[in-house]
């Protein structure tokens with residue numbers, strides 16, 4: 001697991017540029033087996049934060065604890081040993097063109113002094129696991145982008161890390177390869193008990209694979225939470241990015257709901273039964289987020305105006321229910 005507490009990193013002023021507070025008092029916690037997304041606009045500090053996690057960038061303040069070991073106090077050989085527990089994959093794969101897939105995956109094991117037979121066996125098993133058992137002797141130039149990223153994943157996992165850091169790992173891939181690489185990252189996280197951090201500027205990536213997410217702006221965390229928790233705050237910055245709100249309309253017969261989680265499907269039946277109003281779904285969008293369906297629905301309520309008003313008021317009250325949130329659209 002990863003625990004980051006009050007980490008800050010400032011790049012000092014130069015003759016040409018002012019100082020940049022790239023990461024400003026960031027704390028986060030990721031459990032073993034969890035995938036956490038770090039999202040934010042360009043320049044918000046995502047990569048600097050990722051580099052602080054493996055001490056490629058030394059934080060000015062704060063602590064970084066991985067598997068109960070404080071990294072910021074380590075130096076030299078101790079730090080290098082700790083870094084072996086952190087696998088990393090990048091947008092541009094960073095494979096050696098002169099080496100085959102097998103040679104690339106063996107490299108970190110060679111550097112760690114693992115014997116030839118053992119590293120060959122481990123690299124072969126990993127490449128088979130990522131679906132490239134028939135490409136062991138191919139060079140990167142002979143592989144597709146998705147296949148190259150699979151080689152990079154196998155290489156990152158070769159030293160048996162406990163943490164996997166993915167920096168825009170799918171940004172150079174088409175949508176089919178993106179989906180399969182994300183599914184592989186998810187599977188491996190669960191299978192190997194990894195703690196995975198995924199830096200991305202794409203909310204679609206978060207929707208497909210993350211359990212939890214933090215939003216950075218100007219180096220600071222401006223929103224965070226488990227996906228289901230974030231969506232229980234439908235107006236929050238992350239919820240509006242994960243599930244964009246419907247465009248506002250001014251009509252007293254319409255009401256918007258944000259639904260998701262167990263029990264929330266019953267709202268339409270409840271409206272009909274409790275108030276005797278007609279209910280028609282006139283718009284909305286539904287997303288599968290982390291295996292749970294969430295949606296924003298627009299309903300038209302039809303019937304006696306007093307009953308419609310009462311139904312609207314009831315819907316507004318439902319905002320406070322844990323498994324269901326609502327918002328009126330007539331303002």
Ligand SMILES: Nc1ncnc2c1ncn2[C@@H]1O[C@H](COP(=O)(O)OP(=O)(O)OP(=O)(O)O)[C@@H](O)[C@H]1O
Nearest residue numbers: 011020022040041042043044045046047048049201
């Ligand atoms: N080595 C450096 N020296 C000075 N400033 C830097 C350095 N690295 C990053 N920065 C600055 O720190 C801020 C955060 O950069 P960072 O690369 O972490 O953002 P990001 O969210 O990853 O952006 P992107 O999505 O564009 O990769 C930016 O203003 C950037 O210009």
